[in-house]
Amino acid sequence: MNQLEIHNLAKFYGTKKVLKDISFTVRDGEFVSILGPSGSGKSTLFQMIGGITKPSSGTIYLNGKNINGKRGHISYTPQSASLLPWRTVLENVVLGQEIAGKKDLEKARKMIKRAGLEGFEEAYPHELSGGMKQRVSFIRSMMSPQSLILLDEPFSALDEFTRLDMQQWLLSIWEEHKKSILFVTHNIEEALFLSDRIIVFSSSPTTIKQEFSLPFPRPRDRKILLTDEFLHWKRKIYQSLSGDESEQLSK
């Protein structure tokens, strides 16, 4: 079943084409990554899916319903953790539910515990490390009633070690709840390790270059990072990306 379906999406600002010919789907419970150079109109795409910018042409369907310009259907996690500084961890986690109407503090406490943040329920965001803030932000999305989560380069501000831990952690939480995730990154390894499918974007104007379905089984282990198959895929995707934008990639 296709949960998110995007048909021929395009966006112009004046005469400037930002996005064109974007068509892809995210199935129910699927983890899809968008891989592309920074500044390739990915945030514009997210704003359109989130309903705060209207596409110039094309349609976005969620569970068969047209959601062009409609808000409240997805849960978005921005690049920065974006927690409300005056709310405690617990209060931040229930924010998504609060907006939708009802909050479940018991479930939130359980999720916080499951996320390894036990004892920090009453802490304020400024007391947490970068990785912890991202965890809180991600649990907030998992707790939200929406079934599609957009993650916008959530780990780009973290150091390499924390990032690896966070990726593994993200998978372990996600595998329990099986929400659909659309994940943006410019890190090839990250995309390979996390996703079921990778969509490679090119920049100015943004179009889809290629789409890959990955064969790695779940649950995933960090060991696959060093297998020949993984490296083979890495090369394949690198070749797809390389050319004009390769030097803009972080790795």
Next chain:
Amino acid sequence: MNVVLKGWRPILVLILLIIAWEISCRLCNIPGWLLPAPTEIVQEMVSGWSNYNGHLLATIKLIIIGFLIGSSVGIFIAVCLHLVPFLRQAFYPILIISQNIPIIVLAPLLVIWFGFGMLPKIIVITLVCFFPITVSLLDGFRQTDRDLLHYMQMAGATKRQIFWKLEWPYALPSLFSGLKISATYSVMGAVISEWLGASKGIGVYMTLASSSFRTDRVFVAIMVIIILSLLFFLFILFLEKRIIRWKPGEEGNAYESA
């Protein structure tokens, strides 16, 4: 305690200045009606307490009423201008320009229209109070974090939810910086409005003292006004500390590309 430890330098300068003032008054035999020595001022402040405590109370009452009304008006205007973009576009420039009118030139008009009662005085205080609050609160609303705003909007938050859950708390630190400025302005506004004509108040006490060449009492009035401003400011500071318990201006980790 920390403040006292760190603040010893300016305090030392102040003490030295006062000592210099005292010594020059005594050495040069400056007459009291021209410039009283600090010790004389303190003496008058203590012994003349019964002369001015009634005035003091009247002024404090005026300041509190004026400040409450003025800051409510300021907050109300800021919220209206923020929520209705058309109003902001129409009124914000006028508001800024209006601040070039010295309030004191409006005072005679207010007396003509509203007489010598409480009303014109409260209007004067409101006029000096509301502007810093409106401007800083509007600024606070505008500086709301874009990422957070996008998160709330995409999650389907209504305008009302965005206002109460995001914009209002986000603007609170700005509101308090406005309130702190207005708190001291309201003391000034109260004294100015009392000069216009009142039966009681520090402003009245001051005019009476100056017309009878009791310069020591003029200085007492000045001291009282300074102390009032300071106390009022500290009170707002205390409220701010109580209400805003999270650290403002916290930032995420710096970007590190792997």
